[in-house]
Amino acid sequence: xxxxxxxSVITPSYQQGEFIEATIESVKAQTYPNVEHIVIDAGSTDxxxxxxxxxxxxxxLKWISEPDRGQADAIRKGFASAKGSILCWLNSDDTxxxxxxxxxVVDYFSAFPDADVVCGGGICIDKGGRWIKAISLxxxxxxxxxxxxxxxxxxxxxxxxxxxxxRISLDVNLHFAFDWVFFRDASLQFNFLPVxxxxxTYRAWGENKSQSGGYRRALEILEVQRRFVGRCSWRxxxxxxxxxxHAVAAMLPAGVRxxxxxxxSKSSFMFSSLLRHRVTPV
Numbered sequence: 001x002x003x004x005x006x007x008s009v010i011t012p013s014y015q016q017g018e019f020i021e022a023t024i025e026s027v028k029a030q031t032y033p034n035v036e037h038i039v040i041d042a043g044s045t046d047x048x049x050x051x052x053x054x055x056x057x058x059x060x061l062k063w064i065s066e067p068d069r070g071q072a073d074a075i076r077k078g079f080a081s082a083k084g085s086i087l088c089w090l091n092s093d094d095t096x097x098x099x100x101x102x103x104x105v106v107d108y109f110s111a112f113p114d115a116d117v118v119c120g121g122g123i124c125i126d127k128g129g130r131w132i133k134a135i136s137l138x139x140x141x142x143x144x145x146x147x148x149x150x151x152x153x154x155x156x157x158x159x160x161x162x163x164x165x166x167r168i169s170l171d172v173n174l175h176f177a178f179d180w181v182f183f184r185d186a187s188l189q190f191n192f193l194p195v196x197x198x199x200x201t202y203r204a205w206g207e208n209k210s211q212s213g214g215y216r217r218a219l220e221i222l223e224v225q226r227r228f229v230g231r232c233s234w235r236x237x238x239x240x241x242x243x244x245x246h247a248v249a250a251m252l253p254a255g256v257r258x259x260x261x262x263x264x265s266k267s268s269f270m271f272s273s274l275l276r277h278r279v280t281p282v
Contacts, residue, residue, distance in 0.1 A: 004034045005109070007102050007159075008084030011039045012074035016092035017047035019203065022129070024051070026095035028059045032103035038081060039063035039092075040074035048092075072170040072178040079165045087165050093203040094156040097123060101199045105159045108195060116164055116190035117183070120157035120199035127205035135202065139194040141277070144187040148228040149235055150272070150280045151180035156200035158183065164190055176217040177224045184228065214261040215250040218243040218282040225280055238279045242268040246282065 009027050013020055020039075027037045041048055043065055052063045062081070068074045075089050086109060090096070108118045119142055124132040141152040168186045171178050186192075213220075222243045225236050242264060249260035268281040 004032075005086055005106060006034045006036060006084040007032065007086045007088070007106065008078075008082035009035060009037045009102075010075050010078030010082065010087065010089040011037065011092050012042075012071045012078070012089065013039055013044065013048055013092035014042040014071075014074075015044050015046050015048065017044065017051060019093040020048055021051050022095050023090060023092050024055055024061070026097075027090065028055070028061075029099040030096065030102045031099045032106060035102055036060045036062065036082070036084060038078045040068070040078045041065040042068045042070075042074060069172050070175050072174060073172045076170045076172065079170075082162075085162050086159055087162055088156075088159040090156050090200070093205070095201045096156075097198055097201060104197060105199070108193065109159075109161070112193050114191055115193035117158060117160040117186060117192045119153055119192060119194045120197040122154040122157045122198055122200040122202055125201045125203050127203065129201075129203075132204060134198070137194050137196070142187075142192050142194040144184065147180070147184040147187050149225075150277055151177070151184070152277070153179075153183055154200065154202065155179050155183075156202060157198075160186070160190075174220060174224070176213050176220045180221075181224055181227075214257070215243070215246040218246040218264075221280055221282050235279045238271070238275075239268075239282060242271075242282045 011023060027035065037060060039052060041063060049065050055061050068077065078089065079087060086106065105118055109115060119137055121137040122135045124135055126132055135154050137154060138152060140146065164186050167189065168182055170182050174181060222239050225239050229235050245264045246261060249257060249264055252260050265282065272279050272281040
């Protein structure tokens with residue numbers, strides 16, 4: 001019988017009691033027999049730890065709850081304790097779409113031994129788990145040149161060999177764009193395999209970091225864009241313009257601030273589409 005590699009799923013968590021049980025169930029339900037699930041909670045005071053406690057002993061789950069420096073730090077802790085030869089992280093408000101996802105991932109790594117990172121697609125869902133849209137992976141955007149200017153990976157549907165995490169560090173000083181930097185840096189050294197499979201959900205519910213980050217998120221993305229393409233690039237200045245709009249939105253009365261940030265984000269996505277996705281929306 002062929003050796004079945006251990007797959008380590010890392011879940012960073014903080015105050016996600018409303019959603020984490022769905023995440024846990026989607027990992028627990030995987031039919032692939034060699035999966036460990038490591039939840040790194042940042043000291044939640046909601047029902048998160050009670051939910052985690054209920055699952056002790058029901059599958060290969062390990063968890064801790066203690067303060068950390070943010071999501072990237074939690075994932076890095078998870079990598080340090082993981083024993084698997086294939087790693088990934090699944091946020092505590094995301095899920096796998098079917099019980100066969102991890103088995104399918106292992107099949108790809110077995111069939112393509114030169115692949116270091118395997119990337120799939122996913123589904124965007126709302127707070128209640130209802131379908132919003134498909135998130136398809138575009139193979140032409142899965143390379144270091146494309147990742148310099150725009151992050152198009154469906155993060156919960158990305159899996160990688162242990163060697164990637166051993167050589168590429170997560171930047172704990174970043175809170176919104178650390179995954180972009182991690183995978184862009186990995187693309188400079190490792191082989192990526194984009195596939196058409198749909199593997200994970202991404203929950204867009206208004207209070208997740210990607211949607212609630214506002215000016216702070218936009219400013220961090222601008223800094224990453226500067227790091228990758230420099231201030232002389234027209235792409236940098238396009239992003240800077242939308243960051244300026246987020247700055248204006250941040251000065252508006254609290255009651256209208258969220259909708260103003262949402263309008264700027266939507267506008268930047270539309271502009272990015274008009275430019276054939278050659279700039280990163282904020």
